[in-house]
Amino acid sequence: MTPDAVILRYLQIVAPLRCDIEELCLLLSADADLLARWLKLLDIPADLDLLQTHIANLDAHERSALARAQAWSVLPIVGSARLSLDQWMSVLRAACLAQLLVDHVLQEDRTAAGDAYANVRLRALLAVSGVQLLHDQKLSALIKYRGTNPALLEDALLEIRVFAVVDALEVGREFELAQQLLGLSRQTLASLLEDSERAASELVARFGVGLNSERDDNAAQQIWLRQQISIMTEGMVDCHDWQSLQAQHDLVSRCLFPRPPLLLVNHPDSGVLHVLGYPDYAIRLDSRTSILSAAARGSNSLGVSDSDDLAVVDRLLLRELNTEEAVAVPLQITNGSGLMLVALDEDSDIELQAELYVEHLQNHAERLFEDASKPADEQVDNGQDLLEQFRAAEYNRLREIVHEANNPLSIVHNYLHILELRLQHEPDAVEQLELIGSELRRAGEVFTRARDIPLKTDVDVVPAGTVAEIDLAPFLENLVELFSGYASNAGVDLSAQTTGTVGVLTTQVDKLSQLLNNLVKNAIEACQPGDEVCVGARAGVYRDGIVGVELFVEDEGPGLADDVLDNLAGAKRSSKGGDHQGVGLQVAFRLAIELEGALDVRTLAGQGTTFSLFLPRVPSSTAG
Numbered sequence: 361m362t363p364d365a366v367i368l369r370y371l372q373i374v375a376p377l378r379c380d381i382e383e384l385c386l387l388l389s390a391d392a393d394l395l396a397r398w399l400k401l402l403d404i405p406a407d408l409d410l411l412q413t414h415i416a417n418l419d420a421h422e423r424s425a426l427a428r429a430q431a432w433s434v435l436p437i438v439g440s441a442r443l444s445l446d447q448w449m450s451v452l453r454a455a456c457l458a459q460l461l462v463d464h465v466l467q468e469d470r471t472a473a474g475d476a477y478a479n480v481r482l483r484a485l486l487a488v489s490g491v492q493l494l495h496d497q498k499l500s501a502l503i504k505y506r507g508t509n510p511a512l513l514e515d516a517l518l519e520i521r522v523f524a525v526v527d528a529l530e531v532g533r534e535f536e537l538a539q540q541l542l543g544l545s546r547q548t549l550a551s552l553l554e555d556s557e558r559a560a561s562e563l564v565a566r567f568g569v570g571l572n573s574e575r576d577d578n579a580a581q582q583i584w585l586r587q588q589i590s591i592m593t594e595g596m597v598d599c600h601d602w603q604s605l606q607a608q609h610d611l612v613s614r615c616l617f618p619r620p621p622l623l624l625v626n627h628p629d630s631g632v633l634h635v636l637g638y639p640d641y642a643i644r645l646d647s648r649t650s651i652l653s654a655a656a657r658g659s660n661s662l663g664v665s666d667s668d669d670l671a672v673v674d675r676l677l678l679r680e681l682n683t684e685e686a687v688a689v690p691l692q693i694t695n696g697s698g699l700m701l702v703a704l705d706e707d708s709d710i711e712l713q714a715e716l717y718v719e720h721l722q723n724h725a726e727r728l729f730e731d732a733s734k735p736a737d738e739q740v741d742n743g744q745d746l747l748e749q750f751r752a753a754e755y756n757r758l759r760e761i762v763h764e765a766n767n768p769l770s771i772v773h774n775y776l777h778i779l780e781l782r783l784q785h786e787p788d789a790v791e792q793l794e795l796i797g798s799e800l801r802r803a804g805e806v807f808t809r810a811r812d813i814p815l816k817t818d819v820d821v822v823p824a825g826t827v828a829e830i831d832l833a834p835f836l837e838n839l840v841e842l843f844s845g846y847a848s849n850a851g852v853d854l855s856a857q858t859t860g861t862v863g864v865l866t867t868q869v870d871k872l873s874q875l876l877n878n879l880v881k882n883a884i885e886a887c888q889p890g891d892e893v894c895v896g897a898r899a900g901v902y903r904d905g906i907v908g909v910e911l912f913v914e915d916e917g918p919g920l921a922d923d924v925l926d927n928l929a930g931a932k933r934s935s936k937g938g939d940h941q942g943v944g945l946q947v948a949f950r951l952a953i954e955l956e957g958a959l960d961v962r963t964l965a966g967q968g969t970t971f972s973l974f975l976p977r978v979p980s981s982t983a984g
Contacts, residue, residue, distance in 0.1 A: 362393045362434045363445040364579035369567045370394060371586055374427035375719045379420065384427075385412045389482055390452055390563050392489035393434040401426065405496035406482040428590070431583075449560060451488050454526045456563075457556035458484035461522045464552060465542060480519060484526055510537055525549075586716050589616070593720040600731070605724060606636040616713050621702035622677060625691070625725065626656060633698070638680065643673050645697065650674055655688035656699045661711065662688045664701070677701060689714045691722040695729040698722075795838055799873075827979065828869050832862040832897050832909065839873075840895055843880050851889025854880075857896035862909055866978045867955055875951040875959075879913040879971050882945065886917035886969070903958065903974050914970040920963040956980060 366387070373384050388395045389408055399406060402414045415423060459481035466477065486493070487502040494500065502523045505516070513524055521541040528534045534553075538544040544552075592612045599605040606623060613620040623636040626645050633656055635641040647653040649671040655662040666675055666684040678686055683703035687710065691698040700721065702714045783789045840856045847854035876895070883893045894914045901910040924945075948971070952959035956979045963969040 362391050363448050364583060365445060366391055366394075366448060366567070367431050367434065368579040368582055368586075371428065371431055371583065372719075374424055374431075375586075379423060379427075381412055381416045385415060386563070387567055389485070390567070391448070392451060392485050392491055394430055395482065396486060396489075396491040396493065397430045397433060399493055399496070401430075403495060405493065406486060406499055407479050408482060409478075432587075449564065451485060452563065453556050453560040454488050454529055455481045455485035456559040457529070457552060458519075458522050458526045460552045460555050460559070461525060461538075461542065461544075462518060464544075464548070465518060465522075477519065480522070483519070484523055487523055488526065510540055513541055582712065582716070585713065586719075589713075589717050589720055592616075593717075593724070596721070596724040599724060599728075602636055602728060605728065609721065610637075613717070616717060617702055617710065618705050619681060619703060621700045621714070622681060623698065623700055623721075624652060624656065625698035626696055627729075635677065641673065641677065647671070652677065652688055652699060652701065655690050656697045658690055659692065661690070661715065664688055687711050687714060689718045691718060691725055693722055693726050693729055695726070698725060792841065795842055799842060826868060826870065827866060829864050829866050830869055830872075832865050832911075833858050836895055836897060836911075839876055839880065842877075843884065846881070847884050847893065850884050850887065852884050852887045853890075853892045854884065855892070855894050857894050859896065859898040862897040862899045865909055865975060867975060868979075871951045871955055872975075875948050875955070875973065876911065876913065878945070878948045879973075883913050883915035883917065883969070883971075887915055888917070891916040891968075901974060906976050908957075908974055908976045911973045911975065912970055914968065916968040919965040919967060920961070920969055925961075925963070 370384075370387055370391075373380060373387060385408060388398055388411065395406070398411065398415070402411070404410050404414060418426070462477045462480045483496070483499045483502060486499055487506065490503070492500065492503050498519065501517070501520060505513070505520055506523070506527060508524070510524060513521055524541055525534055525537045528537045535546050535549055538549045539546070592615060595612070596605060596608050599608050602625065609623060610620045622638070624633040624643070625636065626633050631645050633643040633645055633653060643650050643653050645653055645656060650673060651662055651664050651670065652674050664670070664674060664678065664686045666678050678684060681701065681703045685704045686701050687704060689700045689702065689711075691700065700714060700718055702710060704710050779789075779793055783793070836856045836858065840854055843854055880893065880895060887893060892915070894912075896912055896914075898910045898912070901908050949959055952973060955975055957973055957975040960972045960974075961969065962972070
């Protein structure tokens with residue numbers, strides 16, 4: 361069971377974004393519970409160098425989150441922390457002894473041993489604690505042969521014999537087995553036991569564990585306070601400027617302190633400490649009289665008491681806190697400096713709460729300093745950056761689709777040409793094939809335009825199509841002929857109708873064909889067998905003083921639903937099912953605008969829908 365004091369030290373190491381990986385791994389190598397969880401998480405054997413490499417490769421935020429989760433998974437809820445610390449020390453001494461025993465036996469044959477025994481201490485630590493890792497064969501061997509009759513181990517691998525000696529510490533047979541399995545005298549083992557005690561104590565001293573009984577006793581309280589502060593400061597991750605960070609700080613700190621502490625920050629190259637929320641105050645970072653300036657330059661917390669010899673600016677800030685005594689806790693930031701000034705309170709351990717709170721606060725301050733230090737062109741919103749990545753990915757995907765779609769189109773074109781040659785004696789069939797070929801060529805041009813769109817569309821430029829004159833009556837008849845087979849399969853009666861002499865229209869033919877194709881196809885799909893769809897044109901139509909024609913597509917379908925009418929020109933989910941994407945109407949409305957026209961709709965539930973397209977006889981882009 362990992363002691364509270366060890367977990368506390370572990371959390372202190374992993375808290376900063378600039379986590380000391382070497383220090384973290386050294387602590388993990390001293391605790392079986394935490395070590396085992398990391399090895400299982402990373403799916404690696406007990407190897408200190410490998411552990412350090414894998415942890416260093418983790419993202420800083422990911423590492424911090426995983427580390428905190430590991431701490432809570434081993435935190436003892438019940439039991440004596442002091443007793444647990446004694447047990448932890450005992451296991452650590454045994455692990456150190458295992459490494460010393462191997463090193464002693466191999467002292468004259470280091471070259472032959474190589475790195476095979478470099479991690480004996482880690483495996484012994486896990487084995488003594490009964491930890492099993494299925495992916496670590498050497499550790500599995502220690503566990504498998506643990507408790508075996510010593511007489512059966514005399515020719516076993518060195519590490520298995522060494523572990524048998526270490527395991528015998530618990531029952532007092534270590535001297536006997538050291539002689540039997542390793543050929544070591546009592547005096548030699550006694551000396552190695554002293555060395556193991558010293559090695560374990562040096563590790564513990566480096567971590568600061570077990571040296572302060574008062575601090576160790578309240579380690580659990582500090583852990584819970586740390587967790588509470590961690591949860592309360594989660595909202596700071598959404599703060600992207602000093603103003604929002606200061607507002608979030610004021611909110612969170614009211615739960616921890618009698619009054620919100622003051623935040624003083626030194627922006628890079630300014631040489632001045634600014635008090636967030638108090639623009640009238642500024643302290644030179646190199647001031648020789650201000651204690652607050654000294655605290656910002658240093659790494660230790662400094663007490664501040666109101667007195668006649670205190671710098672006036674410091675005294676004024678104490679007044680802002682309505683206190684005569686405070687503590688200045690520095691912010692350890694790479695690209696800047698700062699401090700938190702918090703009023704002292706006799707009824708609570710303010711200094712401890714302040715230090716724990718600053719651990720989290722300074723990470724967010726560091727992020728703001730890093731953002732401020734970036735060139736302006738690199739300060740891009742994360743959401744915008746993700747959008748650009750998505751655009752680039754979709755652009756590449758679209759080019760690939762267009763490329764692949766053109767291949768079967770080319771094949772169909774070739775077969776159409778062959779059919780035209782074979783059916784030269786049947787004019788009607790040739791005419792239909794030419795119509796199909798024209799539509800396939802138009803589809804290919806649509807694909808090509810899609811492929812050639814710019815990666816970034818800072819300016820929305822609509823490419824102009826080819827403008828030509830068309831005779832509307834035969835144009836609509838060809839449209840009906842094109843969809844006659846599609847309508848017949850659906851059991852729908854499709855016809856063309858013109859009112860008056862509709863004559864000639866000057867327009868972008870490809871776009872008009874695409875628009876009407878969408879409307880006719882939608883109309884057919886909306887109808888039931890036996891319904892009728894009519895495509896037609898009316899002459900003599902005026903709109904806003906402009907002479908034009910009205911093209912229409914009329915169906916006897918169920919009518920358009922209210923939710924479709926509410927967003928008629930926008931993207932919508934198709935109600936037709938199957939592979940329909942619900943973008944046909946969106947495309948039609950866009951094309952109507954590009955043709956300088958207007959698309960209207962009349963619909964009635966159960967009685968059908970009519971789309972009417974007004975187009976000028978001659979578009980303004982070609983007039984005059």
